[in-house]
Amino acid sequence: MHSIQHQQLDCGLCVITESIPGSKTAALNWGVRGGVATNKHDGDSTLLAELVLRGANGMSSKKHNDALESLGIRKQVSCGIEFFRVTSVMLGSHLTQGIPLLGAYLLNPELPEEGLEPCKSLCLQSILSIDDNPSHKASVALNKHHFKKPFGRSSYGEAKEIASATIERVRDVHAKSFVPENSILTIAGDVRHDEVVETVSTLVQSWTGVNASVVSGETPGRGVHWIEQDSSQVHISFAIDGPSAQEKDVLSEAVAISVFGGATSGRLFTQVRQRRSLCYSVSAQFAPSKERSVIRIHAGTTPERAKETIEVCLEQLSILQNGITQDEFARTIQRMKSRTVMHGESTTARASSLWSDQYALGKTRSLADKMREIDGISLENVNNWLKNRDYGKLTLVYVGPSDLNLPTNILHV
Known part of the structure; x- marks a missing residue:
């Protein structure tokens, strides 16, 4: 029988697990309210989706990635409109080892200054690629014309804002937006709720902060x-x-x-x-x-x-x-x-x-x-x-x- 359990941690993080009998894998979905709609400069969180991959928990990018791969963990870091997410799938037996490594992308990335320019280049290339996909180009424009600002933004960010970003500005966005309030962690599969709560509680014991409010503008003309x-x-x-x-x-x-x-x-x-x-x-x-x-x-x-x-x-x-x-x-x-x-x-x-x-x-x-x-x-x-x-x-x-x-x-x- 599937069993869903909830735990609201003192810091504000909501932890939810679902044990699925017979499953040998565990999937993780951890989101913080740090998407592009929360950015003053549209694209700072887009840059962070690349920059957090360049080292975490005091480890270089290679060492951190090797640690994940040695456990057979597949992961993805993505920036959405409202939320910034880390998603992953792994063997359930590796969950307690994998959670701290994956959580490091949100809680303790290195954010090296020397990594900013390469990340800018990747993000700007992605923006240019939109012209090569007219169907996607229509979808991006559709959101812009349909939703109130800033929720009509695309996860690509704006080229001029990305180009002008400084490491201080991006680090400040991480510090202020990647906070436990409104953050949600869900894990489904071969999972033991009490073990997850204990692991996560230790990991986030010094994690603090609240989200700034996002003020939406008027509905566009459509x-x-x-x-x-x-x-x-x-x-x-x-x-x-x-x-x-x-x-x-x-x-x-x-x-x-x-x-x-x-x-x-x-x-x-x-x-x-x-x-x-x-x-x-x-x-x-x-x-x-x-x-x-x-x-x-x-x-x-x-x-x-x-x-x-x-x-x-x-x-x-x-x-x-x-x-x-x-x-x-x-x-x-x-x-x-x-x-x-x-x-x-x-x-x-x-x-x-x-x-x-x-x-x-x-x-x-x-x-x-x-x-x-x-x-x-x-x-x-x-x-x-x-x-x-x-x-x-x-x-x-x-x-x-x-x-x-x-x-x-x-x-x-």
Whole structure:
């Protein structure tokens, strides 16, 4: 039987473990509220994602990395919009040795001055690479035009801010942002809760600090935005506000958007790609969160078919408000159940799910909890939600060679 246990440490760190019988691996997900949205200079945390890898706990980068590899530990350090994370998977038998090594990236990195310029170069190269991926370029621009500042930033940072960064400034960001308040550590798999709490408590006994508040600006104008790029393709991205993860109708939205564009049996794929041959790819995803839930629609097509692709996507979005069928509902519920069970067999997926639940809901859910929630949703729930669904103000970004001259009211769904 899976066992989820919580421990709130005195410093402010929340430790959550889930023991999964039969598992030999343990996955770790440790996040601090130090993403780019918390930066005064957009990109300092992006630099830190590279710089913390250059030595920790008094060890050089090579020695620290060798210590991790000698235990067979796979790890990733990443900077997001709001949170900065260390994620890892290892044998459960190596957990008590691995936690201090992984925690060092957050608590005690060397942050060497000589490493700053190489890190700047890597970050600036990543920014330049966005132009080589027009689909991703559209997604980055979509966030910028849809979300309030500073939450519309990208995890790449701004080139001018990265170029102007000093080691003193970056170290100051680490000292002030990488603090225990609002930090969450989740571990799933072959894990013993008491051992983890003892190991982590020793590690963080001198860790202190509270997060500075992040003040969000006004909602941007949204609307339609064209990014000119010489290409034989057009990449289209929409953003639509969704219900927060805490709202009772969040599952109804998840079912509806899955029917709309979450699979090859979805309406977008059928109507836009299969029946009309308007594009080579099209999909929609619902990403529920604590404060910035969003539905994203993506399509890749040609300049000649781009305008009609946009029109049909919006037409299908409007039709969705009329409700879904029993067959669509049944297929989607089965797909959601299958995905939930499959994720339960992955320690990495479970650690991530525990982390997301704790942040968005203030509590965690077991696989059984999630299955009960899915069983509790009905076709009537979904269709009642859709009947009264107000999409609000949409955002559309497309990257391509020419302006499509779209009507000013095209986003009025």
